Amino acid sequence: MLYCARCGARLVDDAKFCYRCGVSVSAPKVEAVSGEVRREEFQISGSQLVEKVKELIHEGNIRRVVIIDPEGRTLIEIPLTVGVVGALLLPTLAALGVIAALVTRCTIVVERIEPVKQA
Numbered sequence: 001m002l003y004c005a006r007c008g009a010r011l012v013d014d015a016k017f018c019y020r021c022g023v024s025v026s027a028p029k030v031e032a033v034s035g036e037v038r039r040e041e042f043q044i045s046g047s048q049l050v051e052k053v054k055e056l057i058h059e060g061n062i063r064r065v066v067i068i069d070p071e072g073r074t075l076i077e078i079p080l081t082v083g084v085v086g087a088l089l090l091p092t093l094a095a096l097g098v099i100a101a102l103v104t105r106c107t108i109v110v111e112r113i114e115p116v117k118q119a
Contacts, residue, residue: 008064008079042108049100066109
């Protein structure tokens with residue numbers, strides 16, 4: 001199964017461009033992931049947003065985090081790949097702090113990669 005390295009969208013095998021973000025799909029831009037994508041949703045208050053996202057990132061095995069407002073609009077999408085930690089996440093966490101100050105409630109949608117169980 002192929003995924004866009006920029007936004008994490010699942011791609012068809014013969015895709016030339018990502019349908020979601022439009023990036024050209026080539027060997028270095030696409031990562032094969034073995035496993036199934038599982039979505040989880042958390043309803044939280046704005047004051048808990050940054051801490052919950054930090055906790056989720058620390059858990060690992062996450063492909064993408066999406067923050068959605070109560071009206072269903074996407075506020076921010078954070079594609080996560082292996083190796084994106086520490087200082088690279090600081091600007092994103094700062095943006096989450098601003099969002100947390102502006103919203104009272106939001107939904108965090110997490111896409112996790114569940115490894116395929118070997119029989």
